[in-house]
Amino acid sequence: MHARTAALAATTVAAGSSGYVVAAVLTDLAADHGVSAAAAGTTITAFALAYAVGSPLLAIATTRFGRRSVLVAALLVATVGNLGAALAPTLDLLLVARVVTACGAALATPAATAVAARLNPGRQARAMAVVTGGLTAATLLGVPAGRFVADQFGYRAAFVLTALLCAAAALVVRAAVPAVPPGPVVDVRQRLAPLADRPVQRLLAVSLLACLGTFSVYGYLGPVLGGSPSGGNLLAYGLGGVLGNAVGGVAADRWGPRPPLLVALGGCAVTMALLPWAVSGPGGAVLLFAWGALFWAFNPPLFAALVALDPDRANLLLALNASAIYAGIAGSGVLGGAVAPVVLPLVGAVITAGAVVLAATIRRPAPEIPAPRSPADDVPVRREVVG
The missing domain is CATH 1.20.1250.20 (MFS general substrate transporter like domains)
Known part of the structure; x- marks a missing residue:
């Protein structure tokens, strides 16, 4: 697989790690903010809701921009969101930071998948599988790494690590992925x-x-x-x-x-x-x-x-x-x-x-597929x- 597809997979590793990292530090996060695990879990809900709502809307809003530029911008937004989560002094501000992170991830993952398909004609399915596999790899690499860093330096360091992953992915995409023109305009109704x-x-x-x-x-x-x-x-x-x-x-x-x-x-x-x-x-x-x-x-x-x-x-x-x-x-x-x-x-x-x-x-x-037939046999x- 081309280096550019690997770079796109790095995007989904970073985006996936941004989403899943809370699972590795939920207990620590709750203790630090003096709240229950249920209250700390609202950070999972906030991220997921922002992703679910933001994914189609952000895709529509950025249709007219080049795909590489969208990817880099999305990863930088996720970087800012993760740094905000690391620095957030209150749970409310942490929730805001998680929403910002989700917006970046919600834009990055679909864009990376679409770019992989466009850059690999004839091998689209394989390329898309590699890129979406980055989300799975996030559970293998990003989340355990976040837990390890949290054990050594505190749970906030896990968010810093995830921010660094997003920033590194943005640099890799900028260097390895060629410019890709905007796709067709698709409105909300479609x-x-x-x-x-x-x-x-x-x-x-x-x-x-x-x-x-x-x-x-x-x-x-x-x-x-x-x-x-x-x-x-x-x-x-x-x-x-x-x-x-x-x-x-x-x-x-x-x-x-x-x-x-x-x-x-x-x-x-x-x-x-x-x-x-x-x-x-x-x-x-x-x-x-x-x-x-x-x-x-x-x-x-x-x-x-x-x-x-x-x-x-x-x-x-x-x-x-x-x-x-x-x-x-x-x-x-x-x-x-x-x-x-x-x-x-x-x-x-x-x-x-x-x-x-x-x-x-x-x-x-x-849809019906006609079988070999004669004029007398049309089944x-x-x-x-x-x-």
């Missing part, structure tokens, strides 16, 4: 048009429920485990996520979206339900590895299912899916703070099981895709 489609609605709901279930537990992993999560446990989850993302893509190509989507989400629900019984020692790391692998394996088949619904509007569908994901993450901050940590994994498992049930109901026949053959 972006939201797919929401009227019932299968699209259901797939977006699957994303929302899956992320609500998993991130309500992941975001409050410290309270669930009875203390700040160890770097080893976070590393295990991240390693599983990287593997699951890769396997989910291969499985979707081989068997179609439906089987791997159902297996990944079903397995994710089971591993979450088991978390309270294997939270320490090697067993806990193994379970977190499996949880990360199964959760992140659901994304590639769901993306494939969305694209299969309407290839001509794939970019719009994936942008809406990003909003659904972060809407689920926003709700996870509220849910995780409202439910006792001892039962939170079970609640997350039940919600994820609901996503499995919903995914199993989604069917739509694909169409239908195939079925997830969606």
